[in-house]
Amino acid sequence: MGDWRPRLIASDMDGTLLRSDDTVSERTRAELAHWRAERVPVVIATGRPPRWMLGIREVLGTGTAICANGAITLDLATLRVLGEHSLQPDVLRTVTGELRRRQPDTWFAVEYGDQFRHEPVYQPRWDVDAPGVAEATLPEMVAQPVAKLLARHERLSRDAFVELVAEVVDGRATVTHSSTDALAEISALGVTKATGLAEVSAAHGLGAGDVVFFGDMPNDLAAFAWVRDGGGHAVAMANAHPDVLAAATHVTDTNDADGVAKYLAQLR
Structure with missing residues (x-):
């Protein structure tokens, strides 16, 4: 070295x-x-x-x-x-709407500040009852800027799902993953x-x-x-x-x- x-x-x-x-x-x-x-x-x-x-x-x-x-x-x-650096509501609405259309069993959650919101059917793996964690509807979650959008699928493989998410996002945001589950992490473009x-x-x-x-x-x-x-x-x-x-x-x-x-x- x-x-x-x-x-x-x-x-x-x-x-x-x-x-x-x-x-x-x-x-x-x-x-x-x-x-x-x-x-x-x-x-x-x-x-x-x-x-x-x-x-x-x-x-x-x-x-x-x-x-x-x-x-x-x-x-x-x-x-x-x-x-x-936040994802804006127009991008959130477009991405979640298209993903839900392509894979109806895709469920969403968002991070912003010290808050975490998830759809009732979304299954958080950690800190389910922690402060700042609450259920919300998708329209509520995409109505304000967020730091990160999480998209989860319980049946697809991780790689297949992340590939689908990247295809749907298509230059509107940044997609990555860090889990063994079919969980895509979506941030603002760049x-x-x-x-x-x-x-x-x-x-x-x-x-x-x-x-x-x-x-x-x-x-x-x-x-x-x-x-x-x-x-x-x-x-x-x-x-x-x-x-x-x-x-x-x-x-x-x-x-x-x-x-x-x-x-x-x-x-x-």
Whole structure:
């Protein structure tokens, strides 16, 4: 790896920084603390919404989280939303209407700020009874700008459904996925983890060549491309999706074997 050292560390959470039990190991905590003591910012870049940042705040205390695949920038210390790139109602109505026409059993949910709304038939997998989570009708959900539209199908395969969603969206928005389920994540056109990471890096006076980014799923691919093409390190976990492994500049160990910490230790 030569003498290259990151000036900003960025990481996905699930399948990357977090172990399978949703915790951060002591080794990883210590390694991140070392770099923070060296004044290297540690940035989270995740598909998770702001309301799921309490656990990582306990680990990092302060810093910036890029949430909802780049749509929301969050101050971890205060959990205050610093910026939000929203899908607009006209796009929401068009996309949901066409998806419902093509696949009537497609069900929807939306994220905005610290709120989550879902159709009554939509089956959330997590925090069903958490604050900010409520049922709503589709017309109610698409009547205001949102950070992320979620489309779920209970019978189609993940890849077939995501392909259908991408075909329907067709340049109106950005489609990605980070789940083993048939769940498509839809953000405003051009909004990805890459755009969020570029904004945060620029705020620190840095560019892609200063960044090491760790990831494991297709919603990390845009950030991988930005970092890789700019001369930084795009590091895939050994447990990563095949497309992510193919896009990486480097590969580290699995999330359960402290892959992030092991890679960072080599860069000291």
